Amino acid sequence: xxxxxxxxxxxxxxxxxxxxxxxxLAGLFSERAGVFDIGLEGKILASAFLSAAMAxxxxxxxxxxxxxxxxxxxxxxxxxxASITFRGNQLISGVAINFLASGLTxxxxxxxFGLGGRTPQLEGPARFGELxxxxxxxxxxxxVIGPIxxxxxxxxxxxxxxxxxxxxxxxWILSRTRFGLRLRAVGENPAAVDxxxxxxxxxxxxxxxxxxxxxxxxxxxxxTALSAGFVKEMSAxxxxxxxxxxxxxxxxxxxxxxxxxxxxxxxxxxxRFQSVELLGVTVPTQFMQALPYILTVVILAGxxxxxxxxxxxxxxxxxER
Amino acid sequence: xxxSQSQRPGTASQDAPLxxxxxxxxxxxxxxxxxxxISIKVRRGTIHGIIGENGAGKSTLMSILYGFYKADAxxxxxxxxxxxxxxxxxxxxxxxxxxxQHFKLVETFTVLENVILGAEDGRLLKPSLAKARKLLTxxxxxxxxxxxxxxxxxxxxxxxxxxxxxxxALYREADILILDEPTGVLTxxxxxxxxxxxxxxxxxxxxxxxxxxxxxxxxEITDTVSVMRRGEMTATVKTADTSPEQLAELMVGRKVLxxxxxTPARPGKTVLEVRGLRxxxxxxxxxxxxxxxxxxxxxxxxIAGVSGNGQSELLEVLGGYRAATGTIRMNGxxxxxxxxxxxxxxxxxxxxxHVPEDRQREGLIxxxxxxxxxxFGYHHEPRFxxxxxxxxxxxxxxxxxxxxxxxxxxxxxxLTAKSFSGGNQQKIVLARExxxxxxxxxxxxxxxxxxxxxxxxxxxxxxxxxxxGKAILLVSVELDEIMAxxxxxxVMFDGRIMGERLPAxxxxxxxxxxxxGMTGKVA
Numbered sequence: 044x045x046x047x048x049x050x051x052x053x054x055x056x057x058x059x060x061x062x063x064x065x066x067x068l069a070g071l072f073s074e075r076a077g078v079f080d081i082g083l084e085g086k087i088l089a090s091a092f093l094s095a096a097m098a099x100x101x102x103x104x105x106x107x108x109x110x111x112x113x114x115x116x117x118x119x120x121x122x123x124x125a126s127i128t129f130r131g132n133q134l135i136s137g138v139a140i141n142f143l144a145s146g147l148t149x150x151x152x153x154x155x156f157g158l159g160g161r162t163p164q165l166e167g168p169a170r171f172g173e174l175x176x177x178x179x180x181x182x183x184x185x186x187v188i189g190p191i192x193x194x195x196x197x198x199x200x201x202x203x204x205x206x207x208x209x210x211x212x213x214x215w216i217l218s219r220t221r222f223g224l225r226l227r228a229v230g231e232n233p234a235a236v237d238x239x240x241x242x243x244x245x246x247x248x249x250x251x252x253x254x255x256x257x258x259x260x261x262x263x264x265x266x267t268a269l270s271a272g273f274v275k276e277m278s279a280x281x282x283x284x285x286x287x288x289x290x291x292x293x294x295x296x297x298x299x300x301x302x303x304x305x306x307x308x309x310x311x312x313x314x315r316f317q318s319v320e321l322l323g324v325t326v327p328t329q330f331m332q333a334l335p336y337i338l339t340v341v342i343l344a345g346x347x348x349x350x351x352x353x354x355x356x357x358x359x360x361x362x363e364r
Numbered sequence: 365x366x367x368s369q370s371q372r373p374g375t376a377s378q379d380a381p382l383x384x385x386x387x388x389x390x391x392x393x394x395x396x397x398x399x400x401x402i403s404i405k406v407r408r409g410t411i412h413g414i415i416g417e418n419g420a421g422k423s424t425l426m427s428i429l430y431g432f433y434k435a436d437a438x439x440x441x442x443x444x445x446x447x448x449x450x451x452x453x454x455x456x457x458x459x460x461x462x463x464x465q466h467f468k469l470v471e472t473f474t475v476l477e478n479v480i481l482g483a484e485d486g487r488l489l490k491p492s493l494a495k496a497r498k499l500l501t502x503x504x505x506x507x508x509x510x511x512x513x514x515x516x517x518x519x520x521x522x523x524x525x526x527x528x529x530x531x532x533a534l535y536r537e538a539d540i541l542i543l544d545e546p547t548g549v550l551t552x553x554x555x556x557x558x559x560x561x562x563x564x565x566x567x568x569x570x571x572x573x574x575x576x577x578x579x580x581x582x583x584e585i586t587d588t589v590s591v592m593r594r595g596e597m598t599a600t601v602k603t604a605d606t607s608p609e610q611l612a613e614l615m616v617g618r619k620v621l622x623x624x625x626x627t628p629a630r631p632g633k634t635v636l637e638v639r640g641l642r643x644x645x646x647x648x649x650x651x652x653x654x655x656x657x658x659x660x661x662x663x664x665x666x667i668a669g670v671s672g673n674g675q676s677e678l679l680e681v682l683g684g685y686r687a688a689t690g691t692i693r694m695n696g697x698x699x700x701x702x703x704x705x706x707x708x709x710x711x712x713x714x715x716x717x718h719v720p721e722d723r724q725r726e727g728l729i730x731x732x733x734x735x736x737x738x739x740f741g742y743h744h745e746p747r748f749x750x751x752x753x754x755x756x757x758x759x760x761x762x763x764x765x766x767x768x769x770x771x772x773x774x775x776x777x778x779l780t781a782k783s784f785s786g787g788n789q790q791k792i793v794l795a796r797e798x799x800x801x802x803x804x805x806x807x808x809x810x811x812x813x814x815x816x817x818x819x820x821x822x823x824x825x826x827x828x829x830x831x832x833g834k835a836i837l838l839v840s841v842e843l844d845e846i847m848a849x850x851x852x853x854x855v856m857f858d859g860r861i862m863g864e865r866l867p868a869x870x871x872x873x874x875x876x877x878x879x880x881g882m883t884g885k886v887a
Contacts, residue, residue, distance in 0.1 A: 221484040221492075228470045228481050235468040238432065239482025239532075240453030354471070362432065 050190045052311050057195065057203065058269060059314075060307025062087065062261040064206045066285030067292065067299045068213050069257035075217065075294055076250030077230035077355040081137035082122055083258055084282025085144035086115040090262025092148035095162040095273035096155060098169040104267050107169065111266070112259030118144065119255025127247045130359030141282075149275050160275040162266075171200035171268035200268040202260060209257070213296040226250055230353035233360040243360045258282075280336065287339040293350045309334040382444060383408040383540055383571035384429070389438030391424055398424040400595040402438070406540075406588075411562060411572045413582040413603070416592035417615055417815035418786055422575045423465070425592070426542050430462040431455040442540075456483075461533025465544040467525050471518035475511055475528050476500070479535050496535060503534055507564045508557065523554035530561065541565065542573045547581060551670050552843060552876035559585050577615075577816075579608040579622075580844070591615055616817050626827045629851040632661035635804050635835040636682075641690035643677045643859075651677040652688065653859040659804065664826065664836040666850025666867075668843060669879050674859040675839045676721055679808050682837070683718045684708035695803065712741055717802030719793050721809045721839065727793040728781040735763035735777035738796050766795035771821060787818025794822060798829055805829060808839045823849060843872055843879075857881045 066083050073080040094111025098104050118140050125136040149160040156162055176197035183193040217223035225246055229236045233243045261281070266273045284306055291305075292298035313331040320326075384406040391399040398421045406412045416422050427433045429440065431449040440447050442458045449455050455462070469478050476496050484492040497513050504510040511520070511527050520528070526546060533541055543562075547555040562572050562585060574586060582589050583603060590600040591614040599614050612620045641655040652674050659665045669675055680686035687703030694714050700707040711718070720726035728737050739748050739759045747762070749755040763777040770791040772784070781789060790810065797805060807826065811819045826849060830836055840846050846853055847867055855862045855878040862878040877883075 219489055221487050221489060224477060224481060224484070224489060228473065228477075231470045231472050232468065235470050235478070235481065238430070238452050238462065238464065238468040240451065240456045241482045 046187075047190065047194075050194050052308070052315055054195045054198075055311040055314065056304060056308040058199065058307075059310045060303045061199075061203045061206045062265045062269065062281055063285050063288060063303035063306055064300060065202075065209070065257050065261035065264065066282055067288045067303050068206075068209050068296065069254040069261065070286055070289045071213065071292075071294055071296065071299060072226070072250045072257070073254035074289065074356055075230045075353055076226050076247050077233060077353055077358065077360075078122075078126055078247055078251055078254075079133045079137070079357040080122060080251075080254060081134060081283070081286065082118065082140035083254075083285055084278055084280065085137075085141035086118045086255060086258035087262040087265065087282050088141075088148055088276070088278040089118055089144040090115040090259040091266035091277055092144075092152060092162070092262075092273045094259075094263040095165060095266035096152070098165050098267050099156075099163045099272070102167075102169045104165075104169055104171050107267050108260070108263040111263035112256055115259030115262060116252060116255040119251050119258070123248050123251040126359060127244055127251070130361060133357050133359075145276065148273070152273065152275070162273040165267060165271045169267070170271055171202060171264070173198045174201055174204070200264070202264040202268050205260065206264075207300075210296050210300045217296065222249075227353075230355055233355050234362075237360070237362070247360075261285075280339075284335055284339050287342045290350050290352075291342045294353065306335045306338065309338060380407045380409050382406065382441070384573075385441040385444075386425075386429070387439045387441070389425065389428060389440075390436050391421075391428060391433060392436055393424075397595050399428070399435070402592075402595075402597045404590055404597060404600065406571060406573060408539075408571050409566060409569050410587040411566050411574060411585055413586035413589040414573060414575045414592060415577060415579070415582050415589060415611060415615060417577060417817075418813055419594075419815070420592040420615070421595040422592050423544055426462065426544060426573065426575055429455065430460060430542065432462075456536050456538070459537065459539040460542065461530075461536060461538030461540070462542040463526065463529040463533065463544065463546060465546075465548065467522075467529055469517050469525060469528060472516065474514050474516055475520075475531075476513045478517055478528055479513075479532050483536050499535060500531060503531060506568075507534075507561050509534075509561060522549040523551070523557070526550070526558065527561075538570075540571045540573070542575070544575045545577070546574070547576070547578065549671070551879050552872055553880055555581075579611055582611065583608060593617060612816060616815070618817075620816055621820055624823045624827060624848040626849075627831070629663045629830065631663040631851070632833060634658050634660050635695060636837070637691075637693040638682075639691045639693075641678070641681065641688055641692065643674075643681060643686060643688045645677075651859050652681070655690070655859075655861055657854065657861070659835045659837055661803070661835050662830060662833045663851040664830050664838055664849050666846040666853045667837065667839045667856055668846045668853055668875055669841070669856035671841045673856045673879075675808070675856055677859075678856075679718070679721060679806055679837075679839055682711075682716065682806050683720070684711040684716075709741075709744075712800070712802075715803035717797035717800055717805045719790075719797050719805065719807040719810060721812070723786075723789055723793050724782075728789060730782040731780055733778050733780055734767070734772075734784070734792055735760045737781050737792060738763045738766055738777075740796065742796075742800065766792070766799060769799075770795040770825075785815070785818075786813035787815050787822075790814050790822060791818065794825060798825060802834065804835045804837065806837050806839075809841065810838070811840075811842065811845060843875060846875075847872070855879055 066087060070080055070083055090111035093114035094107040097110035098107030122136050122140060125131040126133040152160045152162060179193040179197035182189050217227060225236060225241055229243055229246045237243050265277060288299060288302035288306055291302040313334050316331055317328045318325055382405055386402060386404045389399050389402040402425060414422050424433065428435045431452045431454050440449055447458050476493055480492045480496045485495065500513050509527050509531055511524050517525060517528060546558060550558060566572055576582060586603045588600065589603050591598045591611060593615055608622060612622060636659040638655055638657040641652050643652040645651045655678060667675055677686060681688040684707040685703055688701045692699040692701065694716065697714065700710055724730055742748060743754065748759055760777050767775040772788050772791045810822050826836060838849055850867055852864055853867055854864045855875055857879060858881060862883055
């Protein structure tokens with residue numbers, strides 16, 4: 044493979060890892076606060092649908108994005124009410140949200156647009172365009188560095204840069220602010236937070252809503268930047284892959300960047316090399332495209348070393364008697 | 365420790381202004397009345413003890429004062445002013461700090477992070493951390509509260525973790541410090557250190573409320589003591605004017621024998637022989653590092669030690685459900701140390717009975733009825749059925765008999781295990797294991813969470829079993845219990861036996877040092 048080809052694959056990996064990164068950071072906020080969320084997938088899907096629908100209707104991608112975020116926030120609120128206020132089972136609530144999103148997007152999509160669950164193709168201002176970074180064209184011809192800047196880093200939609208910026212921002216919030224300290228504490232030992240006179244419920248709701256916001260961005264990116272419209276089940280398990288990446292990343296923001304990029308890279312490789320000759324055997328396309336999912340299984344089976352989740356994860360907080 | 369040393373110089377404490385006054389506090393959980401119309405006055409600059417059996421309502425009362433629970437009725441006055449305490453933040457604002465029995469620390473955080481949590485100065489952590497670091501240094505100097513501010517809490521031993529809890533309260537400028545059973549997890553030396561800290565705080569004018577069920581601590585450190593029984597406050601007296609016997613009577617409502625009556629042991633042949641026993645836990649940590657023990661018929665061997673020094677693993681290996689290397693002979697026969705299911709079962713056939721340390725997890729199934737629980741481990745025996753069928757009627761009848769003989773209250777075989785009090789749960793386990801007539805009884809923490817009245821009964825049963833010529837291995841973190849029951853005492857530290865002593869020839873000081881890993885006599 045030549046240098047330009049390598050840059051192309053990395054460029055594609057960056058695009059494909061962006062929704063995973065949003066979702067992974069979303070899960071990170073929620074789980075570090077002690078609320079497990081397997082409903083990431085459903086929130087991404089709901090946001091993808093509503094952002095595409097709104098963008099198609101108004102022709103404005105920004106309005107679409109806000110609608111997508113709103114959809115994800117609403118589902119996040121459902122998860123919050125079920126698992127924080129009513130102390131229900133967090134897994135069941137998450138599964139319910141996934142089913143709800145999977146069904147509702149198709150039914151409502153058919154009712155609104157009559158395209159078999161799709162939204163109309165998005166064009167022009169109804170889609171996120173590609174940003175060209177300053178001087179990109181000027182230094183394109185500089186060897187080695189030029190293509191990295193002009194082809195790999197430049198030329199993405201604004202949401203790619205937002206996702207990347209979210210990594211240091213998340214790290215800073217968690218490790219340097221009062222909110223972050225309390226958020227981490229509530230995921231490790233909510234009783235410590237409660238006896239310190241801080242509201243456990245308030246903190247967990249805040250975390251769940253941040254999770255909603257970020258999954259909203261993931262969905263909007265998927266439907267209005269990576270693709271040009273909503274297709275049924277277009278999240279394609281990304282919410283679950285993000286959860287695997289979160290475990291792989293040991294619930295840390297910078298690790299999350301690395302983990303999601305790895306998944307994005309595998310997806311990019313699968314897309315690029317439809318069939319590969321390896322030692323005289325042809326590796327089928329299907330295998331290449333299954334790579335991210337195979338890695339997910341490997342990670343979830345615990346082959347990547349011990350990852351210690353937040354200690355109070357998954358448990359509703361009840362004052363003991 | 366003598367009485368006069370613990371009393372505060374001067375007599376000012378008895379007419380000092382009130383720090384706290386509770387009037388008519390009541391609290392019910394469902395049908396259980398945990399606190400019934402409780403009134404209490406605590407004077408500023410005193411150490412006020414609250415003593416009572418498990419379930420007497422001490423912790424509930426203090427949790428109400430700390431805003432963790434809401435009282436159904438009653439009023440709280442702090443510094444003479446009526447104060448509403450709807451949540452912990454209000455209690456902190458009123459100058460109350462609490463050290464819970466189970467620490468409320470974030471184990472993965474550093475000491476500093478734990479101290480500032482909830483009391484940060486602003487949105488960013490940096491200034492708060494710097495301020496806390498300085499304050500911690502000052503407090504360490506003033507009150508012997510040294511602890512490394514950058515240490516991660518889960519790496520600290522329980523004594524240091526407790527200091528972090530006290531520092532948390534002092535960082536919030538608490539004037540009133542409540543400690544709930546603070547010495548339960550400490551070595552005697554650590555407990556002495558804690559008491560020095562508490563006296564230092566009192567002498568600085570802080571008010572301290574100490575909740576405990578240990579009479580010795582009350583006598584040693586408090587100025588005033590209030591006694592609770594079944595949710596009611598039965599008496600408040602000056603510590604100098606009372607005695608352990610009187611307090612025990614107030615707690616239980618009848619005269620209690622604080623000493624165990626027993627004759628000298630008449631040990632027979634060796635029943636259990638342990639040689640070079642080693643256990644390696646999951647992460648390659650050695651839990652037992654070569655244990656040698658002999659237990660003879662008709663004696664109680666007490667294993668003293670701070671919990672977590674290998675006692676649990678020793679019991680598990682002897683009980684047959686943890687793998688180990690080395691040899692164990694029971695009546696001359698070598699035991700299976702693979703820790704497999706058949707090993708655990710063969711232990712009972714070889715005459716080993718086991719009253720596990722954690723009765724709620726290993727001794728009983730809490731959701732099962734009492735009659736179902738009395739058969740555990742022995743279900744396969746012909747007396748409880750044949751083949752795949754169980755004889756439930758026989759189990760019920762057996763349970764009724766056991767309940768009568770062991771004074772289990774209420775004597776109803778159909779109640780679930782969790783509906784009995786700690787003492788009665790323990791009696792059910794004891795009845796099951798003792799009535800099987802084992803040659804060797806393993807008994808771990810026999811009186812943990814058990815009230816004084818039941819402790820007396822359980823101790824009598826253990827001594828009676830010994831007098832029948834049985835061997836008993838007693839593991840307990842309560843040094844008083846070890847001293848009272850054992851005919852020989854072995855001290856465990858870090859997976860080793862530090863040495864053996866005869867109860868008559870040693871004292872709590874020497875054992876305490878051995879429990880902390882030091883050997884030899886001290887002057």
